[in-house]
Amino acid sequence: MKRSIPIFFFLVITVITNSSYAQEVQDAASSHKSYKKGARLFKNGNFVKAEEQFQMLLDSGYRDNDLIAYQAQVHLELHEPHSAKDVILLSPKRDQDLDYLLAISHYYLEEFDDARRELSLVTDTATFHVDEMRRRLEDVAHHYHDAQGYVIQNFGSEVNTKYREYAPVMYDGFKELLFTTRNDSSEYTAHDGLAFEAIHDTSIDSLNQWHVADPFDFHTSHEKRHDATVQVYRNHTKLITFHEGRLFKSHLVDHTWEEDGPLELHDVEATDTHCHIADDESSIIFASDFQSFGHDLDLFVSYKQEDNTWSEPEALTELNTDFDEDSPFLAGDSTLYFSSRGHNSLGGYDVFKTTYDSKKKKWRKPINLDYPINTVSEDIYFSTYGKVGFISSTRVGGYGSLDLYRILLFNEIMINGTVVDEQTKDPIPNAQIEIVYDSLYFRTYTDKDGKYEMFVPVNKNMKITVLDGKKKVSQGEYFLDVFFREQDNLAFDFEIPSAGAVTPPTSGAQLIHVEMKNDFEEKPYIKSIAKDEISSWSDSLKNYYEQVRIANAPPGPGMVTVYLEFNSSDLSPSVKNVLNELYEDLLKDGKYKVEISGHTDPRGSQSYNQRLSLRRANVVGEFLFGHGLKKDKAKVVGYGETKLIDPSDSEEAHAKNRRVEIRYF
Template sequence: MESTNYRSFIFKILFFAYLLLSLSYITQAQNEKRYIKDGDAAKAAGDNPTALRLYLEAYKLNKTNASLNNKIGIQYIKSDYPHKCLSFFESAYKLDPKVDPDILFNLGVANQENLRFAEAIDFYTQFRATLPSSSPLLKKVDRRLYECANGIEFMAKPVDVKIESVGKVLNSTSPDFAPVISADEKVMIFTSRRPGSTGGLLDETGQYYEDIYISKKVNGQWGTPQNIGANINTDGHDASIALSADGSELFIYKDDGSGDIYYCKERPDGSWSKPLPIEGSVNSRSSYENAAAVSPDGNTLFFASNREGGYGGLDLYMVKMNDKGFWGKPVNLGPVINTEEDDEGPFMDFDGMTLYFSSRAHKGMGGYDIFKTYYDSTRSEWTDPINMGYPINTADNDIYFVLSGDGSHGYYASAKDDGVGEKDIYMISMPPREDKQALIAKMKAMNLDVQPVVTTPDPLPVPVVATAMLPITIKGVIKDADTGLPIVTSIQLTDANGELVAVVQANDKGMYSFVVHNAAATQYTLSAEKDGYGFVNKTFNVPGQTSSAQEITQNLALKKLAVGNIYVLRNIYFDFDKATLKQASNKELNNLLQLLEKNPGMQIEISGHTDSKGSDEYNRVLSKRRAQAVVNWLVSKGISKDRLSYEGYGETRPLASNDDEEDGRELNRRTEFKIIKQ
């Protein structure tokens, strides 16, 4: 009797647990459907940020919904972070290859946004094969294929520039963009959606209206930005678009119906006059004028407009000031510059001859690219636009570029993963210019300050040896770590500063080769990845050029993604004797983040390892803290804690003998990840 009662009791408990579990699943499914339904409504209303937020809430409840993954990917394409769409489109396609008639095209876009041009070409080609010969999409796909081919070309020969944030003094956690500067870089005016805007109102997207801010440089440092004042900023949107060379005349964009250009001047006391519409025929009632640039002498204005009579979309126009101080009749810059797509974001170089602008056409990599063209006064025509190259240009929208008077620094805004806000302002250290001294002389003639030029004394005479500095060849083979079979994929070479040097494609035998010119003694990193495999970043030293040819062989091995497999994260760096991640770890960490985003069902264990220096317990605790630091970084980037675990093994799992003071101990000091679930 007691046994029967016990069984009955257990049955009731199990039934009750089953009932609770079922109710939980039902509630979760209902919440998922509600989020998706609300997201669809927001999308239909044109509120893409809200739609994305709601879809992501639904995704937390169910990551295996192919349609939902596809919806999230589409919304990311429309956002300021289009590169984040990749993992969602890949998941959607993996769950249901027929989830969307455009899924192959969207996968092409996703790979293009992530600079994976070879993969993008593959998906675009597959999608193109599904289209009838009469499809209007053929032109769009062919343009994308052209952009990807350009991307491969530009990334193989990157421009020698350095791009870095202007810092948290200027950038905020809100979007900061459209920077304009005086020629001497003493004044920066930009647009921001930070709290404290004039009127304090939010628009339909839930963000503060755009206001204009100003910062001045003192002793080489940017000062805290100040709202430029109620004379200029209103309760609505106000955006900076151009600044005169001396920083005294500001051009702004106001959405006053059709969208027009206004100007205002700085008063002797530092305040600004009330904005007035540009005189003459610059603004038009039936068209949209949204961007401007003024020549160094202030006598020529360049602007963008979609007025009738153009070549398509937004075109660039030029207008000159007459002898009476009034703007004359605008002139279209012509078909060499303007295309059937949008051409805008003009900026006139301090040399008065070089025009920078952004275009969706010409020889671009995707979205807007920044180009430059020269005015040939002997022929009275503009030269063919030249792409500014990678990494100034990417597959995303690169627009509203401005340059210092001496050509040393460019500025623009971009939404990058390392930014503090949705958009941040970045400075580009430009390559040296042959006309720099002429530009400096021109600045001095206009009573503009010139940034100090650091010079070094002439070296003592040394014997001249007639030798030729030969380039260095870096070559190797990339194979499957388990089978030894060759892998065909792209390989990146970056320098010690993390700047991309070149990208090459391994051949069908897995062989690759880079030729590096003008190489100084430094470190380089080879990076490779392929779908279905763990990534690899291999750092090695290069001795620099010599008078004899050098070849450095670096073979790479990729290990397939499988439960139980362990992958070494070689380029994770910590401060000495601490668990604080160094900035040099970012590339490795971002690769791991991307891997987890592409494989939303994957669960991993992060493990820390040390050499034999120190006590066993100290090494175990330190290695565990370092593993936890990696997990914390991943969680801060949106990876669920449920997918991550960590452990510290100290010195208990060496890869080599700790008796080897350098190589052995270096191999043993490492971070790894192990796939627990795939």
């Protein structure tokens, strides 16, 4: 069968093998036949049935620590850390075994402070991997803090269930999806208590919604054996699948998949779990345990020979570790992705990438893809096609165990359009567009023709307000979704009701539909803004001019505003970019006088806010002076909380108020 994904790698040794659990039949709970049967099932790897036996005892009122430890481990093996934590908290008096299991449960729930607290109670470092766990807790703070700006989308309840869905394979222009599931659609179960692996199929509609998944019409599928997805290639006419430890090739004949037989990659009895075969079938990279005699998976490469057989497999020694490597995927830009339990992964499997050095004839050192692609949970079966990726993960927030996710490798996209009168279709010049989401605030302005450009977040609910002067002319909830098509179309027009017009209320957010070609090319209109930068990020000066865009504006006074973090005067890279543009475009020739004024929100004392506002203004001033702005041309002042843009007590108002204004005149 296909390799299971145990959650205890590195961090846990089976607690029930400790001396405290080696004693036979300690009390009524442990002498109960359900306890003995559950322990036997646990030892044999049937965690589903073991959970049922232990739960019967718990439901009857037993609170024995041995029983609770067993059940907690069962839930962790089934990727259910919430349930593991809940059952541990049933114990009236925890011991070190339960403290350690609770620390691990918190870890997989991404409750890292709680995990540290529980781990501090475990003093038995000979029995438990305390030092290893501490190292991971230190590492995870770094990985999670430097989160990449990606959008992670669960495939939803039409695809994912409380069981296991994994190994996504996209084809037909990303409209069709094959994947592996171990749901309850089959009455037959494998030795681990879960249903046999089966391949399911689904498709996406014009609204980016996935249809209910159905069993894949596959010639070789069988209810009492494992059938799993691996790869579709050769223009969707050839298919690689997994069957009972071997990789099989099939081809499409009259809309039916016909099996060609197994890939004869070696002459040793072993398990080959996954592969990526070149489109012309000249080479194959695959995962197998044939050199470790069933202990660990490694990556190998073989080449097609003149007699149509595969060459002797070569181990990818630069990538293999003492632990499992699996699910290789060679992307269109020649980057190799794979999952590994080694290379200092965050949890179990993490996704890594590497490229081949043709001069040295070896693979470069693998790079961890980091959070949010990798989490402390299991992250495996990653594939990527240009700007979008796919992964299977047990991460927090899913439907249960392994779920399928789509990854957009960006989180901000520039849209453009015109603000027009809904009835006359006349453009509205010099209109202000405000965007608020996640307590963040941005704005931009239309030019003399009513046109605008602005970066907006993907897959976020936004409140967008349009003002004509001081008058609010439109406000609504919006949600931007990206559709991958053959060409780019990022246009969206805001239609403003005419004065006096009555508009019916809308329910829910209005969809901003943008289309984008999916490829590996860099594009200036999509951005990946890291988590720790997004609150002070801006795309360009276009967001901050309080008049028409400079390219179309006559000479005259104006103002640029940059926004800072709460209680901070630090300038993010994006704010520095804004100030760079301001200096180069307007202030470099010295024709303007400048006032740099710092402001705060009303939280904190007036005296502290006064000092903070001046500190903010000084930081911006020193940045511009360092670029060449003459000090005799500038005035630097702090106004504290005396000039609030929005006096209301809301996160949106606070985000608007903590700012530095650079006026030029």
